[in-house]
Structures are given as structure tokens and as C-alpha cells.
Amino acid sequence: MGTSAVVLLSGGLDSTTVLAIAKDQGFDPFALSFRYGQRHVVELEAARRVADALGVVRHVVAEIDLRVFGGSALTADIEVPKHDSSSELTDDEIPTTYVPARNTIFLSFALAYAETVGAQDIFIGVNALDYSGYPDCRPEYIAAFQTMANLATKAGVNGAGVTIHTPLIEMTKAEIVRAGSALGVDYGLTSSCYDPSSTGQPCGRCDSCLLRLKGFEEAGLHDPLAYQAA
Numbered sequence: 001m002g003t004s005a006v007v008l009l010s011g012g013l014d015s016t017t018v019l020a021i022a023k024d025q026g027f028d029p030f031a032l033s034f035r036y037g038q039r040h041v042v043e044l045e046a047a048r049r050v051a052d053a054l055g056v057v058r059h060v061v062a063e064i065d066l067r068v069f070g071g072s073a074l075t076a077d078i079e080v081p082k083h084d085s086s087s088e089l090t091d092d093e094i095p096t097t098y099v100p101a102r103n104t105i106f107l108s109f110a111l112a113y114a115e116t117v118g119a120q121d122i123f124i125g126v127n128a129l130d131y132s133g134y135p136d137c138r139p140e141y142i143a144a145f146q147t148m149a150n151l152a153t154k155a156g157v158n159g160a161g162v163t164i165h166t167p168l169i170e171m172t173k174a175e176i177v178r179a180g181s182a183l184g185v186d187y188g189l190t191s192s193c194y195d196p197s198s199t200g201q202p203c204g205r206c207d208s209c210l211l212r213l214k215g216f217e218e219a220g221l222h223d224p225l226a227y228q229a230a
Contacts, residue, residue, distance in 0.1 A: 002026050002027060002028045003026065003027050003028065003119075003120075003121065004027070004028050004030060004057070004114075004117050004118060004119040004121070005022050005027035005028065005029055005030065005114075005119050005121035005122065005123055005165075006029075006030045006031075006032055006110045006113050006114045006117070006119050006121070006122045006123070007019045007022050007027075007029045007030070007031050007032070007056070007122075007123040007124075008032055008033075008106055008107075008110055008122070008123065008124045008125065009031040009032060009033050009047050009050060009051060009059070010033060010034075010043055010047060010125075011033065011043040011044060011045070011046030011047030011048075011049070011050055011190060011191050012043060012046070012125075012190055012191060012192045012208070013173075013176065013177070013180070013187060013190050013192050013212055013215070014125035014126075014127060014168055014176060015047075015124075015125040016050045016054075016180065016185055016187070016189070016190050017125065017168065017176050017177075017179060017180035017183075017185060018123045018124065018125040018165075018167060018168060019031065019050065019051075019054050019056070019123070020054060020180055020183040020184070020185045021123070021167045021179070021183065022121075022123045022165070023054060023055070024183055027121060027123075028057050029054075029056045029057060029123075030056065030057050030058050030059075030060070030113060030114075030117050030119065031047070031051045031056040031058070031059040031060070032059075032060050032062065032106075032109060032110055032113055033047040033059070033060070033061045033062070034061070034062050034063075034064060034106060034109070035061055035062070035063050035064075036064050036065065036066045036075070036099075036102075036105075037064075037065045037066050037067035037068075037075050038066075038074050038075060038099075039073075039074055039075070039080070039194070039195065040074065040191070040193060040194050040195065040196055042191055042196050042200040043191045043192075044061060045191070045200070046189060046190050046191035046200075047059070047061075049189040050189050050190060053186060053189055054185075058117075060113065062109050064105070064109075066099060066100075066102070066105075069100060071099075071100050072096065072097060072098060072099040072100065073095075073096040073097045073194070074097055074099050074194060075099055078096055079096075080096075080097060080194050080195040080203075080206050081095060081096060081097070081206065081207065082195075082203065082205040082206055083205055083206075083207070083210060084205070085210065094134065094135065095207060097194055097206070097207060097208075098134050098135075101136070102136065103124070103126065103134075103136035103137070103141070104136060104145065106124075107122070107124065107145055107149075107164070110122045110124070111149050111152075111153060111162060114155075114162055115153055115154065115155050119162075120155070120160055120161065120162055120163060121162065121163050121165060122162055122163070122164045122165065123164075123165045123166075123167070124142075124164060124165070124166060125166075125168050126138075126142065126166050126168070126169055127168045127169055127171065127173075127176070128169050128170060129170060129171065129172050129173075137169075139166070139169055142164055142166050142169070145164065146162065146163065146164045149161070149162050149164070150162060172215070172218070173211050173212065173214060173215025173218070174214075174215045174216075174217075174218035174219040175219075176215060177215045177216055177219040177221055178219045178221070181219070181221060186224075187223065187224055187225070188224035188225065190225075191225075192208045192209060192212045192225075193206060193208060193209050194206040194207065194208050194209075197228060201226060201227070201228050202225055202227050202228065203227070203228055204227035204228055209227070213227075
């Protein structure tokens with residue numbers, strides 16, 4: 001056994017790449033996913049496929065229901081924005097697909113998981129370049145959470161504080177695709193769409209789909225997912 005690490009795994013492109021990076025760095029990953037009332041719950045099947053394919057020590061799916069609060073196109077009856085191309089995307093305002101405080105909630109669970117398995121490392125696939133303008137994907141947010149985490153836990157007080165790893169935070173989507181491909185990631189196992197069909201087929205027009213497609217195109221690689229016809 002190597003060094004244990006908790007890896008937040010949604011089943012999407014970014015988190016799958018992060019899991020591959022953690023393994024490549026010699027960590028023994030404990031994967032953590034969430035069933036939080038998201039409309040794109042098919043991502044959890046993708047997370048299971050990825051966890052099985054890449055090999056994790058344990059994969060936990062935490063059950064919480066953020067629909068009780070709503071406030072997001074992913075957890076309430078709000079239409080998911082669609083666009084014709086990635087050129088229409090902007091970070092001028094926070095999109096309706098932002099789930100209030102989601103990364104804070106997810107990292108808090110990851111922190112608890114890390115303490116119980118004796119891990120001092122947490123990996124999360126946040127990105128501050130090719131992203132949708134979410135405030136909880138910024139480097140200053142991650143730094144603040146890590147400071148809080150080491151004040152708020154038994155491990156932190158005892159000098160075994162946690163380090164939050166964000167290997168993708170300054171990478172473009174194309175760089176992320178290339179990095180994962182170099183590590184042998186099968187992106188056909190993943191799911192990125194915010195509004196997939198009932199069978200899990202990606203829409204190709206939501207922010208997440210368009211950023212993903214842009215990344216593969218700029219990386220000069222083929223996206224193995226079959227998108228819905230326009």
C-alpha cells in the first residue's frame with residue numbers, strides 16, 4: 001500500500017483525469033462520488049465504470065439531496081442553458097448550472113472521509129481556465145478551504161493536516177485531455193453532460209458538453225462519446 005488519498009470523482013472528464021494523475025503519482029485512491037439530486041445522475045454510473053477501470057481502494061457514493069434547496073438548473077426545475085458553439089460561453093456572470101456551495105459541501109465530505117481512512121491528501125478536479133465561471137473553482141477558494149480544514153479537524157490539530165491537490169487548476173481543457181490521454185484514460189467511460197437523455201447520451205449543447213468538445217478539438221483528439229443529433 002502506498003499513500004492514501006481521497007479523490008472526488010463525478011465520472012466526468014476532469015475528475016477522471018485527476019484520478020489517473022493521483023494514481024500516477026503513487027497514491028492509493030479512495031474515490032468519493034455524490035448522489036445529490038442532480039438531473040444528470042447518469043454520471044454516477046460513469047463514476048462506477050471509471051473507478052472499476054482505474055482501480056481504487058474503495059468507492060463511496062454519498063447520498064445527499066440538494067434539491068431541498070434548489071437554486072440551480074442541476075437540482076431544480078430550471079432549464080439548462082444551451083448554446084450552438086463554445087464561442088457563446090462567457091464567464092461574465094455565474095451560470096444557472098452553478099449549484100450553491102457544492103464544492104464546499106463535497107470537500108467537507110472528502111475531509112471527513114480522509115480523516116477516517118488516515119489520508120492527508122484530497123484531489124479535486126477544479127479548473128480556473130476553461131470552466132463555466134463557478135466561484136468555487138478558483139485557487140483562492142481552495143487555499144481558504146485548506147486553511148479552514150486544518151483548523152477544523154482532529155488530524156489538523158495534531159499536526160497531520162490535509163493537502164488539497166488541484167492538478168488541473170491552471171490547465172486548459174485541451175491540456176487536460178492530452179494529460180489524461182497520455183496516462184491511458186478511456187474517456188469513453190466518462191459522462192460530462194448536464195442534460196443527457198434518459199439513456200445517458202450527451203446533449204452536445206450545454207456548457208459542459210461544449211467545453212469538453214472544444215478541449216478534444218484543440219487537443220487534436222477524438223471525443224469517443226456519441227452526442228445527440230443537432
